[in-house]
Amino acid sequence: MKTYSNYIAGEWKDSIAGETREIINPATSEVVGKSSVSTAEDLNRAVQAASEAKFGWSQLAGAARGDYLYKVANIIEARLEEIAETMTREMGKTLPEAKGETARGVAILRYYAGEGMRKVGDVIPSSDSEALMFTKRVPLGVVGIITPWNFPVAIPIWKMAPALIYGNTVVIKPASETAITAAKVIDCFHEAGLPKGVVNMVTGSGSVIGDGMVNHRGIAGISFTGSDVVGKQIAMGAVERGAKFQLEMGGKNPVIIAEDADLDKAVEGTISGAFRSTGQKCTATSRVLVHRNIKQAFVDKLLTASQSIKIGNGLEDGVWMGPCSSESQMETVLSYIEKGKKEGAKLLFGGNRLRGSEFDQGFYVEPTIFDEVDSKMQIAQEEIFGPVIAVIPFDNLEEAFELANDTQFGLSASIYTENVGAMLKFIDRVDAGLVRINAETAGVELQAPFGGMKSSSSHSREQGEAAIEFYTSIKTVFVKG
Numbered sequence: 001m002k003t004y005s006n007y008i009a010g011e012w013k014d015s016i017a018g019e020t021r022e023i024i025n026p027a028t029s030e031v032v033g034k035s036s037v038s039t040a041e042d043l044n045r046a047v048q049a050a051s052e053a054k055f056g057w058s059q060l061a062g063a064a065r066g067d068y069l070y071k072v073a074n075i076i077e078a079r080l081e082e083i084a085e086t087m088t089r090e091m092g093k094t095l096p097e098a099k100g101e102t103a104r105g106v107a108i109l110r111y112y113a114g115e116g117m118r119k120v121g122d123v124i125p126s127s128d129s130e131a132l133m134f135t136k137r138v139p140l141g142v143v144g145i146i147t148p149w150n151f152p153v154a155i156p157i158w159k160m161a162p163a164l165i166y167g168n169t170v171v172i173k174p175a176s177e178t179a180i181t182a183a184k185v186i187d188c189f190h191e192a193g194l195p196k197g198v199v200n201m202v203t204g205s206g207s208v209i210g211d212g213m214v215n216h217r218g219i220a221g222i223s224f225t226g227s228d229v230v231g232k233q234i235a236m237g238a239v240e241r242g243a244k245f246q247l248e249m250g251g252k253n254p255v256i257i258a259e260d261a262d263l264d265k266a267v268e269g270t271i272s273g274a275f276r277s278t279g280q281k282c283t284a285t286s287r288v289l290v291h292r293n294i295k296q297a298f299v300d301k302l303l304t305a306s307q308s309i310k311i312g313n314g315l316e317d318g319v320w321m322g323p324c325s326s327e328s329q330m331e332t333v334l335s336y337i338e339k340g341k342k343e344g345a346k347l348l349f350g351g352n353r354l355r356g357s358e359f360d361q362g363f364y365v366e367p368t369i370f371d372e373v374d375s376k377m378q379i380a381q382e383e384i385f386g387p388v389i390a391v392i393p394f395d396n397l398e399e400a401f402e403l404a405n406d407t408q409f410g411l412s413a414s415i416y417t418e419n420v421g422a423m424l425k426f427i428d429r430v431d432a433g434l435v436r437i438n439a440e441t442a443g444v445e446l447q448a449p450f451g452g453m454k455s456s457s458s459h460s461r462e463q464g465e466a467a468i469e470f471y472t473s474i475k476t477v478f479v480k481g
């Protein structure tokens with residue numbers, strides 16, 4: 001069985017302590033492979049390599065850095081099947097979704113490769129007519145990237161590609177559960193021949209390597225996607241030592257089904273938003289706010305659609321929903337289902353771990369629908385990160401907007417309606433970074449800003465042109481002859 005090691009200064013290196021961890025396929029409980037469990041000293045070496053590489057990399061022309069990203073994109077494209085299959089084995093997402101995500105990684109790299117040719121500053125008129133004043137964006141230096149398991153290709157790439165194009169060097173700590181997929185992506189950077197030390201990867205536990213990155217004086221900025229709890233710890237650690245930080249955390253994303261909604265489209269968007277990727281997206285639909293007058297008709301259609309979801313090993317043809325990404329993730333989801341029952345929500349559909357021959361070795365949970373949920377219940381307030389939705393009835397749109405905003409999160413929100421006035425009010429009233437009309441809550445486009453309001457993020461935005469804000473600092477330059 002292969003062990004995947006760290007990537008430091010252009011070489012694959014086992015962790016100093018020699019410890020490894022097995023990565024389990026959540027569909028079968030088979031061991032996919034092993035990855036290094038690293039120590040603080042491994043991290044020091046990676047940061048050292050990134051520090052040594054940063055000046056040379058920052059001095060390359062943006063277009064030259066872009067050429068490297070184009071090469072990486074082509075290599076990932078050539079290895080798409082292999083990378084996608086590894087992703088499905090490690091975290092359970094269906095193979096078509098894993099292929100789509102890997103292709104998205106390729107597109108992100110190409111987008112940011114082009115960014116190397118775009119402007120990095122502005123000329124601003126000085127009050128002194130004999131002076132030239134302008135801004136110049138410069139890299140932060142070494143950037144630390146901490147990523148989750150739910151998008152093990154897209155998220156590392158949407159952080160690394162802008163970091164690199166703007167001249168930073170990178171140390172990445174991927175989620176332990178998907179360290180092999182990460183190693184394969186990093187291998188594509190290796191194959192593209194990036195100068196040594198520009199990209200480094202250290203695998204290991206969040207509390208040692210992740211926390212070590214937050215506290216490492218050699219790392220100028222930290223970009224994190226993951227849980228609310230860890231995100232807040234990272235923010236506090238970064239503030240303490242004056243490091244820049246960027247956080248993308250949870251969501252409790254509502255979809256509003258208005259009285260005039262096209263119910264077939266609304267059901268399709270709800271099912272896809274809530275259950276694709278087994279609900280393990282920060283943009284997943286988890287609260288379904290339905291006008292009372294059409295609730296029964298909507299719920300009937302939702303139940304029919306839910307019954308036809310094919311669950312199984314994501315590598316098999318025709319499977320629409322895979323397992324939870326790990327046993328502990330499954331236990332979390334099941335515990336929320338129990339909470340929902342105890343809180344008095346009406347369990348309409350699902351609610352169980354799936355059992356029976358092919359499911360016994362995996363971590364499968366049925367798509368689950370609770371009805372008559374009260375907004376104060378835990379299942380309506382906390383991120384479950386599984387295939388569970390809470391149906392909450394409302395009587396008028398004002399009430400729906402209030403319910404939509406009645407959570408600490410503000411990542412994505414959508415409405416199904418044919419009424420333009422309702423759409424416009426929704427755009428203004430909803431507290432969410434992604435506002436979607438007649439479309440599911442999930443769905444991110446790489447060329448547009450991505451991020452949330454309230455506790456969902458550090459109020460910065462990733463992707464598209466917005467990424468430059470985090471990965472650069474601005475120098476205001478005043479020149480007088």
Ligand SMILES: NC(=O)C1=CN([C@@H]2O[C@H](COP(=O)(O)OP(=O)(O)OC[C@H]3O[C@@H](n4cnc5c(N)ncnc54)[C@H](OP(=O)(O)O)[C@@H]3O)[C@@H](O)[C@H]2O)C=CC1
Pocket residue numbers: 146147148149150173174175176177204205206207209210211214225226227228230231233234248249250251281282332383384385
């Ligand atoms: N917003 C999103 O997209 C995501 C949200 N989540 C939410 O988080 C819940 C738990 O998932 P989980 O994977 O445990 O999420 P975590 O936030 O624990 O993990 C995300 C990343 O942070 C690392 N990490 C863990 N602890 C620390 C630490 N103290 N300091 C720095 N880095 C750390 C993890 O490493 P390691 O893998 O080694 O633990 C991983 O690389 C989910 O149920 C879901 O609600 C999870 C994933 C993505």
Ligand SMILES: O=C(O)CCC(=O)C(=O)O
Pocket residue numbers: 150151225280281282283442443444
């Ligand atoms: O919906 C997407 O494509 C991305 C969502 C995301 O960033 C996440 O779940 O962490």
